[in-house]
Amino acid sequence: MPKSFLAPNALVGVFLLLFTLAIAIAGPWLAPYNPQAFDALNRLQGPSMTHLLGTDQFGRDLLSRILNGAPTTVLFGVFATLLGVSIGAVIGVVAGVAGGWVDNAIMRILDGLLAVPELLFTLLIVTVLGGGMGQAMLAVAVAFAPGMARISRSAVLSVRTRDYVRAAVARGESGIYIVVREVLPNALGPIIVESTIRVSFAIMIGATLGFLGLGAQPPSTEWGLMVAEARQFMFRNPWCVAIPGMFIAMSALGFNLFGDALRDSLDPRRSH
């Protein structure tokens, strides 16, 4: 394992990330109860031996709901980011490579989009498209694209003036070869790092949308929706708000710290 992953922050990040991914993959099979099973006698219980994390307002087992909600929540973040990064990276690389008026036109439009805060932008799109997971994912992706485009463009620009790219131009290489073989491999680092950090934002925005009722719909076990539904019972059993909230924070932190470590390990000055 590269040295930069052994720093305390990075270790915590790797651990949290592995934990999050493990429950995202195996969660539904590990759940001790049916996440939708009502239990009228055991509503709003605190943690106990029968219900390790307690129960919600309908007496549903919180642990089972968290485990069942993990794939939806985490995969939402991952796919929304992937989609956003792909759109953004293509736009950014085109702008960076083409230069001139193409670059100018693209960048001015993106500047306009960037002026709108990400969450507000997402809300706008969801309002137009309507609620639901798919729409929310698309909204997050579109909101991410301008920022990613800017980062890819600057990564491409910094590589484009290197001597090895000049050497390829002087050699008479085709534009495609120069972009794919000389520029992209060296510009990928910052793009990958930025994406891992953005997954955490996507998870949080997804949770926020769920909380506002614009993302996942009941009886989904999406974590943000769980917080929203339990909100009015917060004072009778704080656990049913705190626990999904904690899991959201944990997964976001995991991706964030992992992204930082990845950035350090891709920086040749730090890893050599």
Added chain:
Amino acid sequence: MSATHVNSHPAREKAVVFNATAPRLSIRNYSLAYATSNGPVKALNNINLEIAPGETHGLVGESGSGKSSMAWSIMRYLPSNAIEKHGAIRLAGQELLEMSPRQMIDIRGQRISMVFQDPSTSLNPTMRIGEQISEVLMAHRGLTKAEARAEAEAALARTGITRPKEMLDRYPHEASGGEKQRVVIATAFACEPELIIFDEPTTALDILTARQILDLFNRLREETHVSALYISHDLGLVSRIADKVSVLHHGDLVEHGPVNEVFNNPQDSYTKRLISAVPHPDRWLGVAKPETSAPLLSLDKVSVRYSPLTFKEKVLKAKPDEDQIFWGAKDVSLSVRPGELLGIVGESGSGKSTIAKALTGLNDFTGAVKFGDISVKGRKEISRDYRRKVQIVFQHPDASLNPRQTIGTILSRPLHLYDVVPAAEIKNRVRELLELVRLPAEYADRLPHQLSGGEKQRVAIARAFAAEPELVICDEVTAALDVSVQASVTELLVNLQKDTGTACIFITHDLNLIRQIAHRIAVMQHGRLVDLFDREDAQAEDRNPYTRALLDAVPVQVSLGVYETEQNDE
């Protein structure tokens, strides 16, 4: 300077008086290492060095030899992972290793000052020059603001700046490189220190400016009798200004003594190697002069314009306003014969690299370039056939190789692209190319960062020769390399030229080097070709005054001849 300020520093006065005969700086058995994740790495090993009052001591070494570590140990400004094993560093008899950080603050700038390599980064860009000098005077000599300003003006005047009063109110970016270095030197001398450390003070400057800075240094040294430690990789330069010299090699002081002795009769094998690697204009290394005079490449009034077309010119097709246009190169006409090595020299910004970029299709140009039977009138007309025949090698070996491709991939690319050899033979050919530049065949599987700077430059040269070109343009290929590596890369290039008969344009700022290998030398200034002459005519009467000035400014090493014969006998 006035007696009053000396009296205001009784402690300093005492130290000097008590040790009047003792050396200004004395380093004894000093060892330094840096803690890294791979265990301690030694930087300096048992260094013994003394600098007498008024002496200029040259410290010579290549990159990684520990020169800079030495400077920082004396300044007591080492990074936190430095381990000082043993030894003593004494300034006028006072042990610096025992000083507290607080005491060192008083010593730095006042008793020891330092002049750095790059004047553009050693001045604070957001402070006026006057403030930066006054700051030192106020901190160390307790002057008031007004006194400090007057003193700063006087200090600048002593460095030969023509209008010191105006200079005080300027920001660093409003001064030229030479002026900035004068300001740094003025600051260093401002508190009349006992010792000044010069860390390659002329390396970042142009030839003519560097010469002026050296003259200034010599003058100030005579006026103030300061002791100086002059760190440099340039042996020729050190031989001209230092009284004594020490040679550092991998943290060991391999040789030291009076300059003339060390340079004329070096004892250590490393010193010998280093001295013989210094370019000397009278030692011809190049290939035989080409017989034909029919040009292989000819440039006819080639111009490169850097300022973009204005609205008026683009839309209204107005005649351009000549004064407003910035030309990277203007009306350059020259030719290269087959098998010839043409040197292009000039200071930074003279347009020499611009010409290289125009010829390799990296910059657009106007005018005509004729290469054999190919005729080109602009970047768009450059064909792949032309590109194959004209190859370029860049200055920085670190930047010119793609860090994510193996050496094998890098070298096979031109072979693929130009169909130099059939696909099945590419692997063999890569091995041959590595052999050609004297690198082991297993390097094909390595990545650029696993190679040293000189090795990387060899790979870049191999890549250029892989295309079997008729002309190779070398843009400052040796400028980023150490002296000894520089010599071997030059030799390699000349050998390749001998074997392949390829013509070469060698762009450099090093006049001694170019006179060793070039048949003809072109001199550029402000984007224009000002002189073009055969190597033999370098000292001729009718040389352009600018060429003359450049030639005179270059330090030629003292009496190398005696030693050279000795080397040949070995």
